Amino acid sequence: MELHPHKLWHFHGGLHLPAHKELSTQLPLLPAPLPAPLPARIVLPLQQHIGEPTQVLVKPGDQVLKGQLIAEAKDYVCAPIHASTSGTVIEVSEQRVPHPSGQRAPCIVIEPDGDDRWTDELPAALPDYHELDGATIRQRARACGIVGLGGAAFPTAVKLNPQHPIDTLILNGAECEPYISCDDTLMRTHAHDILEGLRIIRQATLANTCIIAVEADMPDALISLRNALGGDEVDGIRITSVPTIYPTGGERQLIKVLTGHEVPSDGLPLDIGVLCHNVGTAQAVYQAVAQGKPMLSRIVTVTGGGVKQPRNLEVLLGTPMAELIAACGGYTDSVERLIMGGPMMGFALESDEVPVIKSTNCILAAAKNEIAKPAPAMPCIRCGECARVCPARLLPQELYWHSMARDLDKTQDYNLFDCIECGCCAYVCPSNIPLVQYYRFAKTEVWAQERDKQASDIARRRHEFRLERLERIKQERAEKHARKKAALKQNKDASGDTGKAAIQAALERVRAKKAATQVQAKNIDNLTEAQRRKIEAVEKRRQEKQQTK
Amino acid sequence: MLIAILAISILAAVFGLLLGYAAIRFKVESNPVVDQIDAILPQTQCGQCTYPGCRPYAEAIAAGEADINQCPPGGETTILALADLLGREAKPLNEEHGEHKDKRVAVIDENLCIGCTLCIQACPVDAILGAAKQMHTVIESECTGCDLCLPPCPVDCIEMVPVKEELEDWKWPYPQQQF
Numbered sequence: 001m002e003l004h005p006h007k008l009w010h011f012h013g014g015l016h017l018p019a020h021k022e023l024s025t026q027l028p029l030l031p032a033p034l035p036a037p038l039p040a041r042i043v044l045p046l047q048q049h050i051g052e053p054t055q056v057l058v059k060p061g062d063q064v065l066k067g068q069l070i071a072e073a074k075d076y077v078c079a080p081i082h083a084s085t086s087g088t089v090i091e092v093s094e095q096r097v098p099h100p101s102g103q104r105a106p107c108i109v110i111e112p113d114g115d116d117r118w119t120d121e122l123p124a125a126l127p128d129y130h131e132l133d134g135a136t137i138r139q140r141a142r143a144c145g146i147v148g149l150g151g152a153a154f155p156t157a158v159k160l161n162p163q164h165p166i167d168t169l170i171l172n173g174a175e176c177e178p179y180i181s182c183d184d185t186l187m188r189t190h191a192h193d194i195l196e197g198l199r200i201i202r203q204a205t206l207a208n209t210c211i212i213a214v215e216a217d218m219p220d221a222l223i224s225l226r227n228a229l230g231g232d233e234v235d236g237i238r239i240t241s242v243p244t245i246y247p248t249g250g251e252r253q254l255i256k257v258l259t260g261h262e263v264p265s266d267g268l269p270l271d272i273g274v275l276c277h278n279v280g281t282a283q284a285v286y287q288a289v290a291q292g293k294p295m296l297s298r299i300v301t302v303t304g305g306g307v308k309q310p311r312n313l314e315v316l317l318g319t320p321m322a323e324l325i326a327a328c329g330g331y332t333d334s335v336e337r338l339i340m341g342g343p344m345m346g347f348a349l350e351s352d353e354v355p356v357i358k359s360t361n362c363i364l365a366a367a368k369n370e371i372a373k374p375a376p377a378m379p380c381i382r383c384g385e386c387a388r389v390c391p392a393r394l395l396p397q398e399l400y401w402h403s404m405a406r407d408l409d410k411t412q413d414y415n416l417f418d419c420i421e422c423g424c425c426a427y428v429c430p431s432n433i434p435l436v437q438y439y440r441f442a443k444t445e446v447w448a449q450e451r452d453k454q455a456s457d458i459a460r461r462r463h464e465f466r467l468e469r470l471e472r473i474k475q476e477r478a479e480k481h482a483r484k485k486a487a488l489k490q491n492k493d494a495s496g497d498t499g500k501a502a503i504q505a506a507l508e509r510v511r512a513k514k515a516a517t518q519v520q521a522k523n524i525d526n527l528t529e530a531q532r533r534k535i536e537a538v539e540k541r542r543q544e545k546q547q548t549k
Numbered sequence: 550m551l552i553a554i555l556a557i558s559i560l561a562a563v564f565g566l567l568l569g570y571a572a573i574r575f576k577v578e579s580n581p582v583v584d585q586i587d588a589i590l591p592q593t594q595c596g597q598c599t600y601p602g603c604r605p606y607a608e609a610i611a612a613g614e615a616d617i618n619q620c621p622p623g624g625e626t627t628i629l630a631l632a633d634l635l636g637r638e639a640k641p642l643n644e645e646h647g648e649h650k651d652k653r654v655a656v657i658d659e660n661l662c663i664g665c666t667l668c669i670q671a672c673p674v675d676a677i678l679g680a681a682k683q684m685h686t687v688i689e690s691e692c693t694g695c696d697l698c699l700p701p702c703p704v705d706c707i708e709m710v711p712v713k714e715e716l717e718d719w720k721w722p723y724p725q726q727q728f
Contacts, residue, residue, distance in 0.1 A: 047716070101719040406629075406723075440721040448720055449626075456592035459693045462674040463594045463602065 009260040011253040013389040014245040015424050017344075019217060021181045024303035027311035029185050030327065038112040041090070042318035043355040044070070044081050045097045045107045049147040050154045051077030058108060062089045065119035067294050070108055073142065079155045079358075080145045082294040083119075084316040087112040098321075098340045098354040100347040107355075110318070125292040129200050134160070137204040137289060144288035145295045145358075149280030150249075151341070153359035156281055160204045167273035169207035170258060171198050171282055173214040173221065174242050176249035177342035180362040182299040183279050185312040187214065187221035190283050191228035197282030198237065200289050205275055210237040211258055212279070217244045246344065247422040251276045253391050265418050300360055302328045305367030306335030315356050321363055322352040334367040343371045344423040378431035386425035386435065392418045396425035400435050403442035408449065411442045419443075582611045582635075589630045593622045594673035595695035597646045602673065610635070618642050622694070624649035653709040654692040655699075659684050661706035668698035668707060 047053045052075035064070055064083040071081040087110045094104040123143060126132060142157035150172060171194070175183040187194060194212075202210055214222050225239050226232060232239055242248050242257050252263045254276065261272050269276055280298065287293040296317060303310040308329030315324060321338070325331060339346040340354075341362055364371075386396035395414055402410035419439050426435040527535070586607035593603070598619040600606040609615035610631070617631040618640050625642065632639035642649060657668075657677075664682040676692045679685030687698075687707075698707050 097716075099716060099719070100721070101716065103714070103716055103719060105716050434724050437721065437724040441723050444720040448718070451718065452591070455693075456590075458691070459592035459594065459674050460587070460603070462676070462691060463592065466673065466675050467602075 007260075008240070008242065009257055011245075011248075011256040011391050012393045013391045013424060014247065014253070015389055015427060016244070017178050017246045017427075019244070020179045020303070021184065021217070023179065024181045024301045024310040024312055025184065027309060029189050029299065030311060030313040038085055038114055038116065038316075039319050039323045040111070041320070042084055042087070042110040042112060042316065043095050043107050043320065044084065044110070044318040045095070045105050045355070045357055046071050046081065047105065048081065048153060048317075048357040048359065049079040050152060051075065051079070053106075054078060054081055056092055056106075056108065058089045058092070060089055060091055063087075064089060064110060065117055067122050067296065068119040069294075073145075073155075077155055077158055079147045079153075079157075080143070080294075081108070082145055082296060083110060084296040084318050085110070085112045086115050086117040086119075096351055096354045098349060098357060098360060102350040122294070123288075123292040126289050129196075129289045130203065132200075132203060132289070134204040134206070137200055137285075140289050141285055144284075144293070146281065146284045146288055147295070147358050148278055149284065149298060149358065149361070150251075150278035151345075151359055151361060153357075156277070156285065159275065159277070160201065162205055162270050162275060164270050164273060166205045166207040166270075166275045167209065168259060168275070169198070169202055169205060169210045170254060170274060170276045171210065171212040171279055172249060172251070172254055172276055173212055173218070173225075173279040174249040174254055175218070176215060176244070176246045177344050177362075178246075179303050179364055180301050180342050181303070182301045182312055182361050184218045184221050185301070186280055186283060186299050187218070188224045191221075191224040193283040193286045194225070194279050195228050195237070195282075196290065197284070197286035200285050201275075201277060201282060202236075207275065208236070212237065212239045213242050213248075213254055213258060214239065215244045215248065216241045246424070247391055247420065250391060250420050250422060252420070265415055295358065298356070298358065298360070300324060300356055301362040302365070303362065304335075304339075304365040305370045306332055306338075306365030308332055317358060318355045320353050320355055321349070324356065324363060325352060325365065331365060332367060335365050336368045336370075337366050339364040339366060339371075344427070345421060374434055375432040377433045380431055380433060383430060385428045385430065389424040389428050391422060391424060392420055394419055396435055399442070400433065400438050403438040406442075406445070408442060408446050411439075412446065416442055416446070580608075580611055583607045585634055586610050586631065589623075589627055589634065590620060591623045591627060591693075593693040593695045595622060595693070595697060597621050599646070616640075616643065619646045621647035621649050652712045653694040654689050654712055655687045655694070655696075655707050656689075656710050657685050657687055658706040658708065659686065661704050663704055663706075665703060667701035667703065671697045671701045673697060 046056065054071035055074050056071050058064060058070045065086045066083060068083045069080055070083050070089070073080040089108060090111045091109040093107065093109065095107040095109065096102070097105045097107065099105070123140060126140070129137070138157045138160045141160055142155070146156040147153040148156055148159070173183055173187055175181065198210055198212065212225060214225065222239065222241055229237060229239060240258065242254070247253055248257060251269060255269055255274050256262055259274065261274070263269050264271055284295050288295070297314055298317065299312055300315045301312050302324050307325055308331070311328055313324060313327060338349045338352055340349050340360060341347065341364070343364060343366070346362070346364060380397060380400065382397060384397065387394070390396055398414045399411055399416055399419070402414065416439060421436050421439060423436050426433065429435060524535075583604070587604050590603040590607055596602065598606045598615065600609055600615065606615060606619070610617060617635065617637060618628050620627050621642060628642065629639050631637070662684050664679060664684060666679065666681050666685070668685060669677045669679055673695060674691055674693055676688045677685055677698060678688060694709065696709060699709070
């Protein structure tokens, strides 16, 4: 793929939104550990990434040290969890987690001891990372629990193992969503770490070209990166400023802007030789490889008219959001609702007791009237504005009709799963239809139906197997019965002959024996007439008796 | 005239042979519609439709003996899918056969179980594990929630409990219609 050095392309649609980033970038970054003193409890959900859940290694009462592995990854698509500070495990239980459902999920709760003492079992720092091979880097990223910090929280080690050769490695610093400025802050303060992280990722994926994309409205971040790199394009790494159009920071949109190529609908950026990582992920990779530090903290933007001193903070993972708000001076009187993420793609939180997790980039405490409350939806007038702004070139109106009618097959015919839920369509909709909510509903509904289908296929197989088995047992029984019957009959027939023969033989034997043992009378010579007659009479009586018997 | 009759007769014979051969060569073992209907049914094998399992019900639907709204576990989704497949009018669930409930699984109170094996014999998907005079237990992931193990249990130690929703199984609710 030939890159034209300075040419940029456009993606379809998109919006110019008021950025509101200055709100949180006035005050400097507040470094970790935060807030000081440490929070009363650290809540670490067992699943902070996309993929399989982790397995707990600790139990209540255990002492843990900062950086200690407390939940391990057994599966490939999984990221382990480390204790973000030292203290005592007080619970392994269901706690509120930042999730649109507001549900609880299994978490490890740690009561910090305040010492913030590091474990001495950290992986070794590898300062000569320029010479490492891909496998070592991947293993380190995996062991340190690194996930993509752009929002999706996909385990980075998996992405560092591309199945195709990588031509272009893109570092995404285009933080396009209004209010959020954590990546901007990171680029301003940790440009060196980001660049080194990029070099490590390049080492692991053997990418030819690297591009760091920064939005045009982040001049300070651009200058900071340029200073760290020593120019605009050095050593195969190029820093590019991209126009501020929402959602430039979307993976597919950014790839289109930088390379002019489109990621296929059912494919991955890998299919066109592109790999995209967030700038925060690059910094985390640098810390893991060069310093041996697991992922324990991240930068979070706390902003909005609902908080007194909006700013960026480096926060230990597991810190309750209320502590962050307190560190920013607390709520203002006009606070109305709390959103994790930005106003376009974020979701409302029911409580500020939920912890900061690996994917928490922003906490938006919206004041009254700051973010338009959804006005009553009106019928669709088919104006087509939504299709004009859709960055994925979908037909939001059609998707809406079919989602509303719960016709899930049709929504997939219109490529529902290419929707990135950016919210542009709902933003421009003159009828205030909550379009994204319909797409989210349809997506989760499709997944649920697929799960049900799989379960019912298994049930069908088990039921058919059972019927087969019952039939087989029935047949076997019938056969056994028939066999037994046959054997019995044969026996009976046989016993008819042999039985009689046996009786006969027995009689013969008795007769023979009798004959053999026939007693011959002795002393019958010289008998008197009277004696002979007496004997004859006795003999006659005996024979008579035998006959009557 | 004779040539025409001859030609038609030969053609008829040729096509007849062709059709006869095709009927044997491409013979369909089972009714494909039954398979399609069976694929839509939820496979709980609960018998609430009055047929002894999902496939017999599918066969009855295909034969026109049963209506498409007799499956409470499948509920509206199944009825809509069946209506779509068969080109029939969708109708509400026939309440004679029960009402649609959220998915549940059987749980055996192991303190009460006497090991009689009656539930094992009743389970249509072999989801109960145990032996005579041994404690029984339900393999939760295989249980379809059909309730068939409840009536035979002599000590009423089986309970149907709703499945706990995992975070990754959570569904976004249907947006509220405001107009």
